[in-house]
Amino acid sequence: MDAEGGNAGEALLDVRGLTKIFGSLRACDGVDLKINRGEIHALLGENGAGKSTFVKMLFGSLEPYSGEIRWKGDKVRITSPGEARRLGIGMVFQHFSLFDALTAAENIALSLDDGSPIGTIAAKAKALSYSYGLPLDPYSLVGDLSVGERQRIEIIRCLLQTPDLIILDEPTSVLTPQEADKLFETLERLRSEGKSILYISHRLEEVKRMCDGATVLRHGKVVGHCDPRQETAASLARMMVGSEVSAVTRPPVDTKADHSPLLEIRDLSRKAATPFSVPLRAISLSVKAGEVIGIAGVAGNGQGEFFEAVSGEALQDNAGSVRISGKDAGRLSISKRRLLGAAFVPEERLGHGAAPLMSLSENLLLSRYSTDRKAFLGPLGTIRTATIESASERIIKHMDVRMSGKDPEAAALSGGNLQKFIVGRELDRQPSVMVVNQPTWGVDAGAAARIRQALIELARGGSAVLVISQDLDELFEISDYVAVMHDGAMSQPFAIAEATFEKIGLLMGGAAPEQAHPVGEIA
Amino acid sequence: MMRIELIKRPQHSALFSALSPIIALVLTLVFGAILFALLGRNPVTAMYIYFVSPLTQVWQIHELAVKAAPLILIAVGLAVCYRSNNWNIGAEGQLTMGAIAGSILPVLVPEYQGVFLLPLMLIMGMAGGALYAAIPALLKVRFNTNEILSSLMLVYVAQLFLDWVVRGPWRDPQGYNFPQTIQFSDAAILPELFPASGRASWAFVFAIVAALIVWFLMAKTLKGFEVKVIGQSPRAGRFAGFSTGRMVLFAFMVSGALAGLAGISEVSATINQLQPVISPGYGFTAIIVAFLGRLNPIGIIAAGLVLALSYLGGEAAQAAIGISDKTARVFQGMLLFFVLASDTLIYYRIRLITSRRAAGEAALEHS
Known part of the structure; x- marks a missing residue:
């Protein structure tokens, strides 16, 4: 197919020298980018490289400091998302903006300002969704839909406005591999219709597979334009990070060492606490000393509820349903579970793992006041500030946490650096059981490698490590065994050597284990 | 534009x-x-009368301390509440109930005038305030009731209860039918600090001591840390292993106890009996004191003095230039x-x- 279409040689979008400054930070610094008609163009970069800032300027949510945007050959100023839509630019956000309690059609109607009756919109949305192979029931409640289905609503909502350019921000981060394949088919269909796509991702394999061109950002600057099909994943990663990312090494499990189970979960069930939370269904799992077990699953399949039940933020009815270091812990509070040797890292950093407006040393006390009572607290429960501050400095040094000033508030750190601190805070006490939810979500590659390596080393040192993650690459990198969560139930764990993306993907999508098991018969 | x-x-x-x-x-x-x-x-004259003239004589400084004492006591307790994200608006009611509970001995057993009388009155006053504050706290923990409304409504309940008590069962039989209890005996009156120069009583000392203790609690201890964590981000508090329910009860009862102490101190030192009205809205004004003092007990001491001055200034302005107080x-x-x-x-x-x-x-x- 001729990608250039009728206007040969003229780019659909031509951005030159786009710059955005926040205070002293140049979030985007003279970014050039060109997208032709019918092109899928990737925007690559680590977290904080300026990708989001750049697309927000394209979509009219932020105003550029300098630089120009040429749209279909004309210089334009995009002052609002409404203006962007009028020009023909649509966007599907990474974090969906849908109301759980409304139907799909109602959500779509909310974003259209034409006032057509809901029935018409529903019919149009349904027809469009089927024609693109993204079937959607417009009358279903958003709260009942899976993440993949919610994304379909966002895409359909975007397509209803017949855009020429569609911006997709990390679209596959919430999808199973099979759902992602479905999405790729849709994108290729759109390309064949002459529509252009700006595809933001950090998943290099899919960029290589799908995209015709790529622009790589680092620290707000363009470090290169390339044809991703001509590159390797490693060369793209090098461009993004700027240096070789040290590979995580996973030494084999020492078969001679003691492998008694340190964390046992037996027949753990939990009712849904709210209409939109997931009930847990008879989960059993045992994590032995020396090994890392990874739990895969699409977001919102009960991982958060599972974490709360294991950590003790939510108590169980049955004391034996969670056992830590050989003791029944199901009725114990999170502090008592910590005293049994367990450590926990929740998914949310700000507001859950750390209090945003408190200093790092205060946030160290947050999870360690019970286990380190003797060192951190004096008589009458007085806080030994000096001891805590020096412990906090030790963690900062060990994990290479970068920050400005001494002992800043947690909210002042970048996500990756705060995550290094929160993980380091728990590693520092050498826990015998470590449970981590999304250890490297939103963390740059260098920091992620460091956190992953630290988790493996903790396990090889004789601890039991349980990692919940949506990032399959990460799980393949660090796990000895993988189990999959779907709709509040968990599959049997299987050795990483027997795992494939297809098998895990099928389990993530809810296939019964027996269908997924014989790996050879699939695909 | x-x-x-x-x-x-x-x-x-x-x-x-x-x-x-x-x-x-x-x-x-x-x-x-x-x-x-x-x-x-004339704004200059008026401002002088309002904010400077009440501070020109020693006895007036005493009056400032008399007015500041209950404000500081209550505001210090409210600071604990507000820091933990519990919105106790009912300190006026807790003050009233503390005053009633603290008056049980001097009104019903006036013949007991032992050395433990005053300490018992103060403790009963604190207990009365704390228990009354426990009502909105328990309603919040158990039924998720909005504590702003329940604590506020309980103020009116307490005030009407006081009104009934002084008109009914506790009315002084020799009081010419005035709605008031008997006068407290001397043993039941909180002593003045320097009787020669003015009326300031031990209540002011209680206020300063309470502020210092709460400052230490909040700044230096794990309990204070718990209050701040739960107030800022309850989820992080739960992750830390702190119980939000127990914190609601703790914060309300601390502030209720201090409001109760303010109530019985005011009745014992200043009024010397129970009347239908025992406070010019100290419990509400203390909310302003708490915020003006940045919810910091030391700041609250300064803020309490400022707000006490506004009471004195209102009286002075009424007397000197005929502006309503x-x-x-x-x-x-x-x-x-x-x-x-x-x-x-x-x-x-x-x-x-x-x-x-x-x-x-x-x-x-x-x-």
């Missing part, structure tokens, strides 16, 4: 934390002066308004925006 915009600061500003109460005070004075001018009085309420209201408004500057900075920039930034808020 220009417009004003608030930009969130990456980290809260220590400078404006300290400055915001002062900005609020200055704005209150400016608008107070305008108010006096509109009432046809209700202006005190107006001042207090303006002060609270400006304190809360100035607090915005701690987390946001102000930027003037021209229309071209405005459009782009406004769009950001919608995305």
